[in-house]
Amino acid sequence: MSYRLLSVDKEGLATSPGLKERNYLGLSDCSSVDSSTLPNAVPDSDKKSSLNFKATELRLGLPDSQSPQRETDFGLLSPRTPDEKLLFPLLPCKDHASGNKRGYLAKSGSNNAPAAKAQVVGWPPIRSYRKNTMASSTSKNTNEVDGKPGLGALFVKVSMDGAPYLRKVDLRTYTCYQHLSSALEKMFSCFTLGQCGLHGAHGRERMSEVKLKDLLHGSEFVLTYEDKDGDWMLVGDVPWEIFTETCRKLKIMKGSDSIGLAPSAVEKSKYKD
C-alpha cells in the first residue's frame, strides 16, 4: 500500500531514492531525495545529476547539530564510544553540516547547561517520579522528617581484589561493623576461599564465622575504606556513625597490601575529632 504524500510517476517510484541506502555522510547522494519531496522543476530523469542546494539543505547534520545544548552530548558519547565514531559516521558528520545552519543554531539560545559531564535529557528513560524518589534516597543529607532521623539510603561501592565486578551496599541498612562484614562476606563468599564450598545452611553459618575473622582480622583479606578526604583506611577504627558519614568506598584488600595502612589510619584518627 502506497502511503506516499506526493505524486511521483511510476518510473520515479520504481527507482525512488527513498528506498536506497544512504551513507549519512554522503550528502552528494541525496540529490534524488529532493525530487520526490519538493515539487520543483527538476525532471525525474535528471535525479542523479541534480545536485541542487535544496537537496543538501534537506540532508541535515546530526541530531546533535540541531541545537547548542546537544553539543554537550558529545561529551557523553564520543569519549565512551570511539570505535562507533569510525564505524558509524554519525558523530563526525557534524563537520559536514552546512555552516549556515550551524551558525544560526549556535547563535540562538546559547543558555543551555554546559555540563562538564554531559547528561542526555531523558536518558536513560526513567520516570522523573522514580528519579526523584531514588535521588532523595541516595542523597547524603539527612532528611529530617518531623524529627525522625534521615531515611535515605547511603550507597557505597565495594570492590574486592580479584573479583570481576563491584557491588554496592547501602550503609544505612547496617547497624554495626559486625553486621556490615557478615553481609559483605555473604556477598563476596563466592570469590573467597572457594574450597570451603557450601555445606548447607548450618555449615555455611559456621563457615561464615570463620571467614569473618579471616576477612577482618586475619590472614586472607582486609576490609578498607576510602574516606571523604580520599585516604584509604582500615575499617573498624572509628565509631560506626562516623564511619557511615565519612565512608565513600569500600575495598576488600589482600592482607599483604594493607600493611601500610594501619599506621596512617591511626595517625588520621588522631587528627579527627
Added chain:
Amino acid sequence: MDLRLPSKVLEHILSFVDSNEDRNSVSLVCKSWFETERRTRKRVFVRNCYAVTPEAVARRFPETRSLTLKGKPHFADYNLVPDGWGGYAWPWIEAMAAKCPSLDELRLKRMVVTDECLEKIAASFKDFKVLVLTSCEGFSTDGLAAIAVACSNLRELELRECIVEDLGGDWLSYFPETLTSLVSLDFSCLDSEVKLSDLERLVSRSPNLKSLKLNRAVSLDALGSLLRLAPQLVELGTGSFSDKLDQEAVSKLSQAFSEMKELKSLSGLWDVLPEYIPLLYSVCPGLTSLNLSYATVQMPDLVELLTRCSNLQKLWVMDLIEDKGLEVVASSCKELRELRVFPSGAEGLNDTNVAMTEQGLVSVSEGCPNLESVLYFCVQFTNAAMVTIARNRPNLTCFRLCVMEPFSPDHKTQQPLDEGFKAIVERCKDLQRLSVSGLLTNKAFEYIGTHGKKLRMLSIAFAGDSDLMLHHLLSGCESLNKLEIRDCPFGDTALLENAAKLETMRSLWMSSCCVSFGACKLLSQKMPKLNVEVIDEHPLETRPDSSPVERIYIYRTLAGPRLDMPEFVWTTQKNPEIGVSHLAIK
C-alpha cells in the same frame, strides 16, 4: 412495514456489549443503531485528549458513567515535552459537567489537573465514585480535600506517581465520618505526613477497603495498627520500612501480616531494612504482584523473599537482584508474567558494576513459561541472549530493553544488536510493544518492518544510519499505532513518503531527529486530518525550510488544531505567517 428492531429491544441487546470496539462497529450499522448505541454507552476511552473535542464526546455519549483520558505523549515521562505543552483536564471536566451528569468515574493519565478541576468534579457530579490520576500534575493537596469533603460515596481515590503540590497532610482529615464506601486509596506519591488517627478512623469505617497504598511518611509502627484494622486488604503499599522497632512492635507487625489472608499485591517497601524482610514471609505465598523497585535490599535478602513467592505473576525490582537473584526467580516464580528490572544507580550510566547482565533475563525466559512482558534496564546485552530469549518465549507481547549506554554493541562480539532484535520480532508473533536500544543499523529496522506485524507501539532512541529505517517501519508495521523516536537520523523523505500512514496511527513523536521545518509545513498542509505540532523553543519565523526542528508531534484528530497551544508549539494554522505560500503545491 417497519423492519427496524424496536429501540428498547436493541438497548437491551446492547447492554450485553461491553467492548467499545464492538460498540464502535454497532454504531456504524445505521443511524438508529448509532443513536441507540451512543445513548447507552457507559464507558468512554479517549486515548488522545486532542483527537476529539470534549463537547463532541459529551454530546455524543450523554449517559456515560466513566471517562478515561490520556494527555501528553509518552516521552513526557522522560522530560522530553516542555512544561506547558498542554493536556489540560479542565475543558473535559467542564464539558462533562454540563452534559453528562451521570459521570462517576474519571481516569486521567499524563494530564494537567488543577485544584479548580478537582473542585469542579466535587461540585458537579453528585454520585462521584472513582478518581484515578496517573502521572498527572498541577494540583495541590487542597484539591484533594475538596474531593474528600464532597464526594460522599467515594470508592476509589488513587494518585499514581503524580506531582502534587504538597501543602500538608490535612486533606485526609476532610473525609467525613459518614464516608464508609471507600474501596481503594492510594496516596503513595505525597510527601507530607497525614494524621494517623484520622487514617485509622477512615480505615476502620471502610469495611470494603481492598487497596491501601500509603506514602513514605507513614511509619512502620503505624503500618502495624493499620493492618490490624484492615486485614482484608488485597493490595497493600507500605510506607517507609526502615524505622527501628523494638522486639514487641516487630512481633506485633509480624502477627498483623500473618492475619492478611487476602493479600495479593505488595508495594512501597521504601528503604526496607534486611532484618525486616522476614516479616513479609507469611504473605509471600499468596502474592501475585510484588513491587520491590524502591526497596534498596541486596540480592541475598531478595532471594530469601522471592523463593517464597511461588504464585507471583508480576515482579518489579531493581538491578540489585543481580543475575543470581533472577535465577532464583526463574526457579521459584513459575507463574511469572511480567518482569521489570530498574536501574539502581543514581546516574544510571555510571554504575556498570552491579552483577546483573543479560544472563539474568535469559534465566527468567527459560524458567518462566508464562512470561509475556519484559522491561529490562541493563548495562550491556548480546545478540545470543536475545536469540535465546526469543526461542524460549515466543509468547512475549511486550519487550522493552534498555541498554543504558547509547550505541552499545553486543559486548561479546562487538556487533550491532540487529540480529538479536530480529530474533525477537521473528519469533514473538504476538509482540505488541517493543523498545529497542544499543547499537542498531538499518537491518534491525528492516527486520522489524518485515516481521513486526502485530506491533502497536515502538520506541527508538539513538539508533540508525539513515532515513531508510523509518521507511521500513512506516511501510512494514501494519498495526503500528504509536511510534516514538529520539536522537535518530530520520528525516523528511520517509516521513513524507509515508504520510498517509500517519492517519492510521494514533501518534508519532520525533525529537532530536532530522526533520526539516519545510517538511513539517508540507505535511501539515497536505494532511488536514493530522495535527502537526512543531515543538521548538527557538523562534521559527526566520528559519529556512531546511533547518531541523527540535521535536515534532503528529497525531490524527477530528478536532482540528487545538486552541490551547503555548508559544513554543507551532502549527501552520496557529502561525499562518510561517505558511507554505512560497512552495508550489500540486
